[in-house]
Amino acid sequence: MSTSPTAASALSAWETSMIDVFVRAAGLIGLPRSIGEIYGLLFCAKTALSFDELVERLQISKGSVSQGLKVLRQLGAVKLHYVPGSRRDHYLPELSMKRLVRGFIKDQFEPHLSSGSQRLQGLDALIQAEPDAELRTHAMGRLNTLLTWQQRTRKLIPVVMAVLGGTPFAPGESSEEETVV
Structure with missing residues (x-):
């Protein structure tokens, strides 16, 4: 039995809870919720995620993801990651x-x-x-x-x-x- 793309991309309970930690942290320092969501999902992910994967998994607008990634890159909180064979940008969280x-x-x-x-x-x-x-x-x-x-x-x-x-x-x-x- 195969899973649908939406079911496969749904956030697990632990991912949702972990993302909430980063949403709250972002709120404490005056950053928008979407920034906490994006960083939180990247933090949870086993591999680098593309822009489209972030939009799909978080179910937030492309504009929010675009703006969030821009801020996170300015802060040095995410970095671009090369994925062989892909023309899309992929992102990893800064863990330091x-x-x-x-x-x-x-x-x-x-x-x-x-x-x-x-x-x-x-x-x-x-x-x-x-x-x-x-x-x-x-x-x-x-x-x-x-x-x-x-x-x-x-x-x-x-x-x-x-x-x-x-x-x-x-x-x-x-x-x-x-x-x-």
Whole structure:
């Protein structure tokens, strides 16, 4: 008895549950559900999957898969995999936590910190223009709190990366792994 393409492509209970883990993780960091679904299915798959296989197995739109793969590739969370005899792109998940975190920090977190620095500088000028001295003092206190948070966050990123084995803990240090291409 042969199975139909739809039955063969249906997600198993463990795949559905595993994908849900990644959907929840994506939601925690502000990424769309489809990104968690795509990464989760690739994570579960024994072999690289094509675009069409992702669409079929997840039952989501081609646009969602296309956009999701674009974001995941930018983050370094998926990579192209050559399949001999196939003209289609196939995708594999990045399984290294350090590379996943590094990609997220580089593409999502660092730009936010940089734009935040510019905003905080602009806030300082606005606060200095506040005519009410008491309110100006209060606002400067809050701005200083934000600046402290920003400094701590900048110090925390290298620590997180060092814990994951992604970058040296101290600036200027190099690790063997970082120099390997």
